[in-house]
Amino acid sequence: MNFDELLGNFPALTITGLEQGAIYALVALGYTLVYGVLRLINFAHSEVFMVGTFTAFWTWEALGYDQNSAAPALGPLILALAAGLIVAGVASAATAVTVELVAYRPLRRRNAPPLAFLITAIGASFVLAESFGIGTSRAPFGMPTLLPSETLFTVFGAAVTNIQLLILGVTLVMMVGLDQFVNRSRLGRGIRAVAQDPDTAALMGVNKNRVILLVFVLGGLMAGVAALLWNVRYEFTKFNVGFLIGLKAFAAAVLGGIGNLRGALLGGLLLGVVENYAAGLFGGEWKDFTGFVLLIVLLMFRPTGLLGESLGRARA
Amino acid sequence: MRQKLARVLGGVAISALVFSSAAACKADSGTEEGGNSAACGLKIGFFGPLTGDAAGLGIHMRNGTKLAIDQYNKDNADCKVNLEQYDSQGDPAKAPPLAQQAVGDAKVVGLVGPAFSGESEVGGPIFDAAGLPAITPSATNPTLTTKGWKVFHRGVGNDTSQGPAAGRYIKNVLKAEKVYVVDDQSAYGTGLVAEVKKVLGSVTGEDKVQVKQTNFSAVVTKIVGSGATALFFGGYYTEAGLLLKQLKGAGWKGTMVAGDGVNDALFIKVAGQAVAEGTILTCPCAPATAAKGTFVTDYKAAFENAEPGTYADVSYDIAKIYLEGIKAGKTTRADLLAFVKAYNKAGTATGVTYKFEASGELDPAQVVVWAFKVNAGKVVPDIEIPKA
Numbered sequence: 175m176n177f178d179e180l181l182g183n184f185p186a187l188t189i190t191g192l193e194q195g196a197i198y199a200l201v202a203l204g205y206t207l208v209y210g211v212l213r214l215i216n217f218a219h220s221e222v223f224m225v226g227t228f229t230a231f232w233t234w235e236a237l238g239y240d241q242n243s244a245a246p247a248l249g250p251l252i253l254a255l256a257a258g259l260i261v262a263g264v265a266s267a268a269t270a271v272t273v274e275l276v277a278y279r280p281l282r283r284r285n286a287p288p289l290a291f292l293i294t295a296i297g298a299s300f301v302l303a304e305s306f307g308i309g310t311s312r313a314p315f316g317m318p319t320l321l322p323s324e325t326l327f328t329v330f331g332a333a334v335t336n337i338q339l340l341i342l343g344v345t346l347v348m349m350v351g352l353d354q355f356v357n358r359s360r361l362g363r364g365i366r367a368v369a370q371d372p373d374t375a376a377l378m379g380v381n382k383n384r385v386i387l388l389v390f391v392l393g394g395l396m397a398g399v400a401a402l403l404w405n406v407r408y409e410f411t412k413f414n415v416g417f418l419i420g421l422k423a424f425a426a427a428v429l430g431g432i433g434n435l436r437g438a439l440l441g442g443l444l445l446g447v448v449e450n451y452a453a454g455l456f457g458g459e460w461k462d463f464t465g466f467v468l469l470i471v472l473l474m475f476r477p478t479g480l481l482g483e484s485l486g487r488a489r490a
Numbered sequence: 491m492r493q494k495l496a497r498v499l500g501g502v503a504i505s506a507l508v509f510s511s512a513a514a515c516k517a518d519s520g521t522e523e524g525g526n527s528a529a530c531g532l533k534i535g536f537f538g539p540l541t542g543d544a545a546g547l548g549i550h551m552r553n554g555t556k557l558a559i560d561q562y563n564k565d566n567a568d569c570k571v572n573l574e575q576y577d578s579q580g581d582p583a584k585a586p587p588l589a590q591q592a593v594g595d596a597k598v599v600g601l602v603g604p605a606f607s608g609e610s611e612v613g614g615p616i617f618d619a620a621g622l623p624a625i626t627p628s629a630t631n632p633t634l635t636t637k638g639w640k641v642f643h644r645g646v647g648n649d650t651s652q653g654p655a656a657g658r659y660i661k662n663v664l665k666a667e668k669v670y671v672v673d674d675q676s677a678y679g680t681g682l683v684a685e686v687k688k689v690l691g692s693v694t695g696e697d698k699v700q701v702k703q704t705n706f707s708a709v710v711t712k713i714v715g716s717g718a719t720a721l722f723f724g725g726y727y728t729e730a731g732l733l734l735k736q737l738k739g740a741g742w743k744g745t746m747v748a749g750d751g752v753n754d755a756l757f758i759k760v761a762g763q764a765v766a767e768g769t770i771l772t773c774p775c776a777p778a779t780a781a782k783g784t785f786v787t788d789y790k791a792a793f794e795n796a797e798p799g800t801y802a803d804v805s806y807d808i809a810k811i812y813l814e815g816i817k818a819g820k821t822t823r824a825d826l827l828a829f830v831k832a833y834n835k836a837g838t839a840t841g842v843t844y845k846f847e848a849s850g851e852l853d854p855a856q857v858v859v860w861a862f863k864v865n866a867g868k869v870v871p872d873i874e875i876p877k878a
Contacts, residue, residue, distance in 0.1 A: 179695075183711045190707030242763045242867070312541040312579070314728045316735075316760045323739045333741075408704055410732055410760065412543070418702060453708030459675060459698040461708065 180454040185332030195446020196345035200400035201423035202438035204393030210433035217295040220420020221302035226401025227411040229265035230258035267394030307413035317409040431479030530569040538605025542579030546756035550799030558809035582608035589613040593620035600812040607631035607678040627804040647774030647857030653685020655859035655875040666720035674725030683724035731760025763867040777871040785839035807837030
């Protein structure tokens with residue numbers, strides 16, 4: 175154990191952990207939304223994220239940025255980011271909706287047992303990842319540095335960069351926006367109603383299938399935003415990039431209380447930070463070990479996760 | 491009852507079918523081995539990553555092998571040798587079924603590969619049990635030749651030559667005082683880092699990462715905080731590129747040194763040209779771009795003007811050892827293995843004299859270690875690292 179390493183770098187490990195946790199949280203929202211409404215773990219969500227990273231990258235290529243191009247000025251930069259965001263959001267949402275329409279809806283119509291959904295979800299994940307793997311020769315893709323990292327200020331000796339602020343800021347905005355949407359808007363009320371009791375909601379005139387589609391669209395959009403932030407930060411993608419992120423995000427969703435939007439944020443940030451502390455304290459090989467031990471221990475004492483509440487039981 | 495009977499009958503029919511076809515197979519291979527035409531239609535296998543995270547390394551080796559076989563077939567059009575590819579994706583978990591496939595194909599008489607140390611570890615016992623000769627052009631973990639496999643040979647130096655040479659480069663050429671070491675927990679990466687540490691004595695710090703890891707923020711924080719001016723990375727190019735990119739992004743100004751697993755143009759593709767610039771990559775081999783004879787021009791002509799990458803020339807020479815054996819009538823695995831063990835001739839591309847010790851290790855006098863440097867987006871030869 176290396177307490178010097180942990181204590182000396184504590185602020186820096188916290189900031190980079192929060193930054194990574196924010197991306198976990200955005201992806202975790204997709205798992206939580208779908209679970210809240212359908213009681214289904216949508217394993218294909220990790221690939222929804224992967225599609226977002228690739229489409230944003232291809233958009234940048236189409237705009238003429240190759241890996242070694244210089245960082246653009248502010249105007250073209252905003253254009254590139256906005257274009258990437260729109261394309262990634264639309265592509266991710268479209269992927270999520272396609273999976274729902276092609277794979278899950280026919281199963282629901284036939285009243286398939288939960289196991290069938292589980293296997294279908296895993297199958298859809300593999301099909302998406304492998305088709306990108308084959309299509310891209312499983313090669314890694316580096317991306318241009320659109321937004322060079324700059325230190326804006328320091329907190330207790332740890333540098334905070336513009337990219338870290340961007341990631342945390344965007345995550346918070348998306349989070350608050352989604353929370354308000356689900357809790358205040360008419361469509362959001364529909365989501366909560368179906369989550370609470372699908373049959374009664376249907377009797378009250380809520381179109382269940384439309385609500386489910388909406389949930390997949392929202393989850394896909396969040397994954398698209400996460401994908402863009404990922405591209406800006408790590409400037410890299412590969413066909414299996416979603417696997418680890420998806421696993422961590424799913425863990426984050428369970429940690430915070432699956433089906434709970436605020437829980438996803440809390441779980442994501444917590445997991446990101448704990449992983450970093452563990453890497454600092456015990457060394458990089460203990461990172462995943464510690465993260466998942468935390469998950470297991472926490473679930474022992476709080477089986478429903480930190481915030482525990484499901485989407486349906488949120489205030490009506 | 492009737493149903494049960496039908497099932498039993500069906501079962502008997504199926505097993506009869508299986509046995510008869512197995513017998514047929516056996517008869518087939520028997521006639522081939524006995525026949526005079528046995529030397530024709532034999533196969534040389536290439537075992538290594540052709541897709542996946544480290545495919546860039548494997549493809550050059552496959553190309554070198556293919557070039558040798560194509561040239562042989564041109565001269566021996568009436569009795570050709572075929573290339574059989576086993577794409578392991580560099581993943582030890584994918585290697586066993588592929589290894590079984592290779593030993594199960596009676597026409598495969600020799601293997602170029604396995605390319606990586608991890609897959610060699612799991613493939614080795616399978617090849618050994620079947621007596622299939624394997625000469626790796628690139629797996630450099632030293633322990634591979636200590637497992638008592640009779641069939642395994644190494645056509646290059648190992649990490650007990652590469653690691654110390656990398657350490658000497660860091661110490662004598664870079665003159666770095668504070669060195670951080672990171673490995674990827676693979677058989678190759680940990681072995682290499684252990685050798686580097688022996689030469690350096692003490693290091694400023696060390697950490698481990700995972701294959702497929704993309705977020706290196708914790709290790710980046712540690713390296714930057716340690717004030718290290720040099721980093722040695724034991725692993726492959728995808729993680730190396732990402733780690734270096736995130737390090738430079740965090741303002742690190744030092745030099746990264748890495749082994750042959752990073753020595754590929756794809757490293758620059760992952761890291762980006764500006765980030766990769768100045769990185770030192772070692773290899774227990776001489777530059778393939780400066781290979782002897784007509785190898786470089788032949789390679790470029792055969793593969794769309796591509797520069798031969800790391801170990802392309804070694805693979806070419808290894809394939810030629812097998813081809814020479816086949817030409818001399820050593821057409822069974824056992825004969826070819828004996829031929830390899832007794833071989834003592836210089837390769838036409840590398841100029842290295844291929845003479846193996848009893849363990850399968852290349853004669854130490856033949857081992858050279860080169861340092862390469864990333865310069866203007868290309869991996870170019872820097873110096874041959876002097877022996878200690």
